[in-house]
Every structure is written in C-alpha cells, then in structure tokens.
Amino acid sequence: MNTKILLTILAIVVICAIAYFVLKTPTEKPKVSEVTGEIEIPETEVEVPRFEEEPRPLDLGSLI
Amino acid sequence: MDVKMLSLSLMLAMLVSAGISAAQGITISKLQVKYKYDYAVIEKYRIGMEAIISYVEELGRNSSALISYKNHFTTLAADLKAAADNNDGVSYNATIEEMKAVVSNFRQEARSQVGNNTEEARSRIETALKENEDYLYGLVTEARELRKERNTQIFDYYDARAKEVIDRLEVQGYDMSEAVAKLNEIEGKRGSFIEVMNATIQACSDKWVGECKETPEAENYFELRDEIIEDFKELRDLILKTVLDTTIPRAEDVLNRAEDVLNRAEARGIDVTAEKAKLDAIKSLVDDAKAKYEQGDYKEAIGLLRSARDSFRELKEEVKARRSGA
Incomplete structure (x- = not known):
C-alpha cells in the first residue's frame, strides 16, 4: 500500500519536473546593440634609405 | 622559325624579369x-x-x-x-x-x-x-665601384617600395598626386647620384681606403646623398599626412557611432560602465594622434591610431561576447 503511494508521488514529481522544463519560457534580458565599424589604417611603410659608406681600413697589425 | 621565335621570347622574358628583380632587390650585401x-x-x-x-x-x-x-x-x-x-x-x-x-x-x-x-x-x-701601387689602388677602386652598385640598388629598392605603397593607396582611393610628384622628383636625382659617385671614384683613384672623404667630389656626393635621404623623409611624411587626413575623421566618426550604441544601451538600463571607460581611452588615443598630426609628427600619429584600432577591435569583441552571453 505504502509502496503504491510512494510510486504515485514519485510519478507526479517526475511529471511536474518534466512539465516545468518543457513549459519554462526563457526570460530575455536587454542586450547591447552591436558595435560596428573599424578604425582603418592602410599600410604606409615608406622607409628612408641607408646608403653604404666607405669603411675604415682593415688593421691586422704590422708585419715587422 | 617558330622555335626561334619562342626562344627569343623566352630570352626576352628572362631579361625583363632579371631587370625587375635587379630593380626591386638588393643583391649586393x-x-x-x-x-x-x-x-x-x-x-x-x-x-x-x-x-x-x-x-x-x-x-x-x-x-x-x-x-x-x-x-x-x-x-x-x-x-x-x-x-x-x-x-x-x-x-x-x-x-x-x-x-x-x-x-x-x-x-x-x-x-x-x-x-x-x-x-x-x-x-x-x-x-x-x-x-704594386697600381694594382693595389685598382683593388680599392673596384671596392668603390661595388659600393656604388650597392648604393644604386639601395636607391632603386626604396624607390620601388615607395611606388608600391603609393599605387596601393591610389587603388584604395587616396589622392596621391603630391606623393607621386615627390617620388618623380626623387627618381630625377638617380642619374646625378650615380654621376657624383662616379666622380668621387675617379677623384679618389690614388687615395687609399678611408682617405676619400675630403675631396670636393666626395663632398658633392655627401650633399646629394643627404638631400635624397631628406627627400625620402619628406615623401614618407607626405604619404602619412595624406592617409591621416582621411583616417582621423573616419576614426572619430566610428567612435561617435560606438558611443551612440553604448548611450542607447545605458538608457535601456544596461550597465556599460566598463565599455564606456574603454571607449573613452580609445577616444583619448585618437585625440593624441590628432595632436601629433597637427604638430607634424605623422609617424607617431599613425602609431597612436594603430593602438586605437587594436583597442577598438578588443572593445567590439567584448561587446559581441556580452551579446552572445547571458
């Protein structure tokens, strides 16, 4: 007898739980609109040349 | 006949491509x-x-x-x-x-x-x-000739690089007429640059390594070299100024629109304090860029704008994450 009651209660609880999850409607929170656009910077890499200069003469020491 | 024509075309193509690579690369280290x-x-x-x-x-x-x-x-x-x-x-x-x-x-x-x-x-x-004097001074002259070739390659390389940038910006709709005129002016100095180097080599044919700085020919070379370097600096600034003339107002416009979005969100009761603080920091970077632009420090201005661009991308991502999150 007790077992039957318990099983009935359990079945009701399961049905209620399923009903809660199925019928639950999500609550929409207000959201920020999308931030669009882009700070566009094109490639502007113009370099200044470094020309070659005459080096100092090599010094390996004296021969005598 | 056809084979001959094909060979000729192939040789011509090879010569042209060799010419292009010589003009665009520095092959002498x-x-x-x-x-x-x-x-x-x-x-x-x-x-x-x-x-x-x-x-x-x-x-x-x-x-x-x-x-x-x-x-x-x-x-x-x-x-x-x-x-x-x-x-x-x-x-x-x-x-x-x-x-x-x-x-x-x-x-x-x-x-x-x-x-x-x-x-x-x-x-x-x-x-x-x-x-062995003639032989030894001949070797020094050969070294100076090679230096002249390298310097000519350096000139051509930087010229080609500048031209690439100008062409690309022209395609993007920027008015590059002043930059094109400046580049033409620089290119007009190529012949004189080679001439002064040749004159220096000739004048120093009896001067040992490191002893060729005091001659009038060498002084002419230094003068023109410095002039060309200054020309390239002017060209660089001219290009940066042209870009900044358009980029700064566009950046300000983008930031104003972003501010509108955040203000609307705030009016709807959403907390956007963090996003607004970030946007203020970005606006401050753009203001600094504008100040540098007005002072003529274009390189610094572009650097600050790049930082603003990167921070703005981060802000967009953060807002996006908030939209898709809970």
Whole structure:
C-alpha cells in the first residue's frame, strides 16, 4: 500500500519536473546593440634609405 | 622559325624579369662590399709578406715558417670571401681575428730571422708596395665601384617600395598626386647620384681606403646623398599626412557611432560602465594622434591610431561576447 503511494508521488514529481522544463519560457534580458565599424589604417611603410659608406681600413697589425 | 621565335621570347622574358628583380632587390650585401675593401688591405699584407720572405732568403736564413704563415694567411683570405658571400658576419669577424693572429706569428718569426735588419726589411716592404701601387689602388677602386652598385640598388629598392605603397593607396582611393610628384622628383636625382659617385671614384683613384672623404667630389656626393635621404623623409611624411587626413575623421566618426550604441544601451538600463571607460581611452588615443598630426609628427600619429584600432577591435569583441552571453 505504502509502496503504491510512494510510486504515485514519485510519478507526479517526475511529471511536474518534466512539465516545468518543457513549459519554462526563457526570460530575455536587454542586450547591447552591436558595435560596428573599424578604425582603418592602410599600410604606409615608406622607409628612408641607408646608403653604404666607405669603411675604415682593415688593421691586422704590422708585419715587422 | 617558330622555335626561334619562342626562344627569343623566352630570352626576352628572362631579361625583363632579371631587370625587375635587379630593380626591386638588393643583391649586393654590406659584407660583400666590406670584403672588397678588406681584400685590398689583405693584398697589401700578402705583398709585404712576400717581400719579407725574399729578404730573409737573400740573407740566407730559413724562410719555411714564414712561407707557411703566408700560405695560411691566403687560405684565410679565401675563407673570408666565402663568409662574405654567405653573408655570415660572425664567421667573417672570426676569420679576421685568425688573420690577426697569423700576422702576429709572422711578425715574430720575421723579426727573429732578420735580426738587426728590421729597417731594411721595412724598406723592402715599402718598395714592393710601391711596385704594386697600381694594382693595389685598382683593388680599392673596384671596392668603390661595388659600393656604388650597392648604393644604386639601395636607391632603386626604396624607390620601388615607395611606388608600391603609393599605387596601393591610389587603388584604395587616396589622392596621391603630391606623393607621386615627390617620388618623380626623387627618381630625377638617380642619374646625378650615380654621376657624383662616379666622380668621387675617379677623384679618389690614388687615395687609399678611408682617405676619400675630403675631396670636393666626395663632398658633392655627401650633399646629394643627404638631400635624397631628406627627400625620402619628406615623401614618407607626405604619404602619412595624406592617409591621416582621411583616417582621423573616419576614426572619430566610428567612435561617435560606438558611443551612440553604448548611450542607447545605458538608457535601456544596461550597465556599460566598463565599455564606456574603454571607449573613452580609445577616444583619448585618437585625440593624441590628432595632436601629433597637427604638430607634424605623422609617424607617431599613425602609431597612436594603430593602438586605437587594436583597442577598438578588443572593445567590439567584448561587446559581441556580452551579446552572445547571458
């Protein structure tokens, strides 16, 4: 007898739980609109040349 | 006939592509130019060593160790060339140090062989160098010619790079007429640049490495070189100014729209304190860029705008994450 009651209660609880999850409607929170656009910077890499200069003469020491 | 035509076309295509790559790349390295100058000095040492060896033999003394040092020295000179061709600066400097050690060993051995005759040995070296004067100065001239070629390649390379940037910006709708005029002005100086280098080489045909700075021809070269460098700086600033003229107002517009979005969100009761703080920081970067632009510091202005761009991208991502999150 007790077992039957318990099983009935359990079945009701399961049905209620399923009903809660199925019928639950999500609550929409207000959201920020999308931030669009882009700070566009094109490639502007113009370099200044470094020309070659005459080096100092090599010094390996004296021969005598 | 068809085969001949095909071969001719192929050769022409190869010549054109070789010309293009020569105009766009720097094929002569700094180290190869240095080696050319160093080689003239190395040859001076070799001739001096040979003069000492002959003198030692004339004195009836043992020259075998000196010959061995000289051979080692010439082998190292070949290693030096290989290091220069491989653009291996570390190996180049290590070989120079080895050569110094060989010269030091040669000196000790030579002193022990010539005994008290060091003055005569020095005089023999001077005579040998005098006899080979044309050859040695010819080597220095060759080095100067190579330096001229490298400098011409550097000029062409930076010219081509600037042209690429101008063309790209033109395609993007920027008005590049002033930059094009400046680049044309620079290109007009190419011939004079080569001429002053040629004149300097000719005027310094009897001047040793490092002794070619005081001639009027060299001064003309320095003057034109500095002028060309200044021209490139002006061109760089002109391009940056043209870009900033458009980019700064556009950036301000983008930030104003973003501010509107955040203000609307705030009016709807959403907490956007963090996003607004970030946006204020970005606006401050753009304001700083504008101030630098007005001071004529275009390079700094572009740098600040880049930072603003990166921060703005982050802000967009953060807002996006908030939209898709809970």
